[in-house]
Amino acid sequence: MTDRSETETVAFDVIDGIAWVRFNRPEKRNCMSPKLNRQMMRVLDELEYRDDVGVLVLSGEGTAWSAGMDLKEYFRENEAKGLGATRGAQREAYGWWRRLRWYHKPTIAMINGWCFGGGYGPLFGCDLAFAAEEATFGLSEINWGILPGGGASKVIVELTGFRRAMYHAMMGENIDGKTAAEWGLVNEAVPLATLRDRVEQVAKVLLEKNPVALKATKDAIRRVREMTYDNAEDYLIRAQEAANFFDNDGRKQGIKQFIDDKTYKPGLGAYDKSKQNV
Ligand code: ACO
Numbered sequence: 696m697t698d699r700s701e702t703e704t705v706a707f708d709v710i711d712g713i714a715w716v717r718f719n720r721p722e723k724r725n726c727m728s729p730k731l732n733r734q735m736m737r738v739l740d741e742l743e744y745r746d747d748v749g750v751l752v753l754s755g756e757g758t759a760w761s762a763g764m765d766l767k768e769y770f771r772e773n774e775a776k777g778l779g780a781t782r783g784a785q786r787e788a789y790g791w792w793r794r795l796r797w798y799h800k801p802t803i804a805m806i807n808g809w810c811f812g813g814g815y816g817p818l819f820g821c822d823l824a825f826a827a828e829e830a831t832f833g834l835s836e837i838n839w840g841i842l843p844g845g846g847a848s849k850v851i852v853e854l855t856g857f858r859r860a861m862y863h864a865m866m867g868e869n870i871d872g873k874t875a876a877e878w879g880l881v882n883e884a885v886p887l888a889t890l891r892d893r894v895e896q897v898a899k900v901l902l903e904k905n906p907v908a909l910k911a912t913k914d915a916i917r918r919v920r921e922m923t924y925d926n927a928e929d930y931l932i933r934a935q936e937a938a939n940f941f942d943n944d945g946r947k948q949g950i951k952q953f954i955d956d957k958t959y960k961p962g963l964g965a966y967d968k969s970k971q972n973v
Contacts (some may be wrong), residue, residue: 704731705738706756712749713898714742721757724809728768732787740960743799750898751798753821754805760830764788764845769795788845789811795820796917801901801909805894806830806872806881812847819850822913824880825894826872827887832880833869853920854879870915900914903965905949907942911935944972 698931699720706719716726716738728871742748755761764770764819768844783917795802795817805819810832818824826832833852836843842866843851852860855878863870885893899910911934918934919927938947948971959966 699730701730704728706925707732707738707742709742709745709747712902713775713895714745714748714751716742716751716753718755718759718761719755720913720924721755721759722757723765724762725755725757726762726769727766727788727813728765729773729784730771731765732784736791736794737789739794741797743936748800749902750801750803751845752803752805752894752898753795754807757808757868759809760804760806761814761817762809763813763814763835766839770815775822785845788816790844792816792820797914799910801898801913803894803898805890806832806875807887811835812843813845815843815847816845818880819854821844823882823897825897826875826881826884826889827890828872828884829887830872830873830884831869832875833865833867834836834864835869837865838867851880876898881965885894903968903969905942905945905965907938907945911938 699798703715704719707714708718709715716735717729717925718727718735720726720728739751742751769784774933796819798820802821802823804818804824806818806826808827808830810818810826810830812835814862815834833960836847841956842848848860848864849925851863855863859878870878872881875881876884883893915931915934918930922930943970948968949961949966952966952970953961
């Protein structure tokens, strides 16, 4: 199939609390067209507050995670229409990556194959990232004559540091999943054959945690990166107090089950949240 309808550009299944969302243009190596960007936002909207979704995993159908932006449908066709169309297409793409960065549920990027250029936006958007050792990462922008935009320059320097970012962006050389893990682009690399199992294992651990605390935690880690120590200290006090508003019983149960009931040890695992008042 070469001409997918908009709704077919993203696939997903919800299984046992995990939403497995997939870029679904394998014949185009899952490059991001305006259609795909619009559909991904719809899918994120649909899944964000569903009670049967506790964790969202983003992967790709076929051999690619995502080959970046669609050079034809995102760049060339919009540039031909003028600046308004170009800005509109940027808003659609950047919009769902931003949505992902602040998503209500924990998110995991499962990088099964090619990951280029614009793909670094959703890669950074996900809280955690696990790659196949066989995956290929690259800032190929320089190879076709542009700078790494759409946040890609920001992502590489944030995740890897100045020298690696500069080399990666200027040389247009690819790295494999193992190197991506060494550089900090992803948490871990494992053989492709075991990638889904490893991601499922991580997702199941997250499903056991207090969801209000998880959202507060993931936002805190993103926010404090750009704060002074004093600002971070203050923000974290206020963020915890806001979390208490949504979940006043969780941490009290966490203390009770350890100190009074002695049914678990926080240093070794999570409290039983099924016993808390919701
Ligand atoms: N934009 C538009 N079409 C694409 C893209 C893309 N980013 N990536 C792949 N395709 C299309 C190809 O044109 C081809 O289409 P066709 O079947 O109509 O000819 C089809 O997808 C399959 O691609 P192949 O190149 O045949 O697949 P192969 O497995 O041999 O190579 C690879 C995969 C290495 C990912 C190659 O497709 C490629 O280099 N893609 C571009 C990667 C890139 O530089 N992306 C842009 C990054 S910069 C940015 O995102 C801003």
